[in-house]
Amino acid sequence: MSDSDELQLQCAEEQEMEEMALASIFGHRDFNSKLNPPCKEWTIVILPYPSPPDESESDGDASDDHVDYNVGRSPDSDGDYNHVGLLLTLSIPPLYPLDKEAAPSVKFGKPLISLPHPVCTDLMTHIKDTLLPGLKESMAGMPYMYDLGEGIREWLLERNDPSIVRDLGDGSMYGEMIRRKLEQDREKVRSDICALGELIFSFVLSQFYNLNVLEGKNATEYESQKTEDTMTQAEIEEMEVRKRRAEGTPCTDETFEKWANSFNAEKETEDESRNNNATTEKLNGRELFLQGLAKGRGIGKSAAGLEAAVASAGSVKKNAVAAAENADEDLFDDGDSDLDDLDFDDDFDDDDSTNS
Numbered sequence: 001m002s003d004s005d006e007l008q009l010q011c012a013e014e015q016e017m018e019e020m021a022l023a024s025i026f027g028h029r030d031f032n033s034k035l036n037p038p039c040k041e042w043t044i045v046i047l048p049y050p051s052p053p054d055e056s057e058s059d060g061d062a063s064d065d066h067v068d069y070n071v072g073r074s075p076d077s078d079g080d081y082n083h084v085g086l087l088l089t090l091s092i093p094p095l096y097p098l099d100k101e102a103a104p105s106v107k108f109g110k111p112l113i114s115l116p117h118p119v120c121t122d123l124m125t126h127i128k129d130t131l132l133p134g135l136k137e138s139m140a141g142m143p144y145m146y147d148l149g150e151g152i153r154e155w156l157l158e159r160n161d162p163s164i165v166r167d168l169g170d171g172s173m174y175g176e177m178i179r180r181k182l183e184q185d186r187e188k189v190r191s192d193i194c195a196l197g198e199l200i201f202s203f204v205l206s207q208f209y210n211l212n213v214l215e216g217k218n219a220t221e222y223e224s225q226k227t228e229d230t231m232t233q234a235e236i237e238e239m240e241v242r243k244r245r246a247e248g249t250p251c252t253d254e255t256f257e258k259w260a261n262s263f264n265a266e267k268e269t270e271d272e273s274r275n276n277n278a279t280t281e282k283l284n285g286r287e288l289f290l291q292g293l294a295k296g297r298g299i300g301k302s303a304a305g306l307e308a309a310v311a312s313a314g315s316v317k318k319n320a321v322a323a324a325e326n327a328d329e330d331l332f333d334d335g336d337s338d339l340d341d342l343d344f345d346d347d348f349d350d351d352d353s354t355n356s
Contacts, residue, residue: 011095011102015040018097018143025146027052029067040092041107042145045069046152048160049080069113075162084156085112086123090145100140103132104148114162123155158185 022031022044030045051069075081087110095102106128111120131151135144 048157084115097143
């Protein structure tokens, strides 16, 4: 199978699905399809207000002039009464809708109900010059017959008034003025829709920008939190100390008890360290004396020790007296002749002469 045959087969399947969709939307009375080789012809009845067919007309032809398009409606009391309508026949090429160049064309249009022929002519011009080219450009490669029907229905809805229909159909200058007024209103609606679209687009764009800014801010905060999580214990303690210095620590029972426990533990550690250093260092005489008093070994610690010290001192004195009494007196005789023979003056004289 060649590529062109495969494309034509795909287009045929797309057309069948679109036919089923249009028949379910417009109904079998208001939509009809028939083959006119090499194209198909689709006939669609377009009304301002879709009207369900009468049971007697459900299998009838939409082109019949005796078809009632306002079943169960009164022109005096119902606001959805159809005063105008259009029966449109389109020629559908084989490669629609996948081929961009294969666009449907208008075969003919028939006014329905009270639609004047001049108004129908204007409508056909609007379809050929505005609706079909715009849909061909904006919806290339997609089915758009339903969108075409909606565009025609809106045009008819603007003119669905018996007085407007009468004035537009008489061919007078007033009718032309009404026609131009309707065209201006339609252009105003289009411009309002465009302005509303631009406003919506600007709003969506601003929201998108704000969302990106918010996501960037959240990402920055997340990165800063990750940096804080990777801080060392020393940095965390330093930050807590700075915070306490700046804010202060409230004095409560809990904080005071914590401080007291820490202070007592620190004092016990200092006392133990001082005791250990005292045992290892060399003591001087005063420290030894004081240490002896503290341990109960000093002479002044008890009366017995003091008496023993006195008794010891008394015995030493008695021994010294006894030794003095037993000394040889001849050794200290004043008339010792050996000392008389020594001439101390001559020695002193010799020394003086030598020095002089």
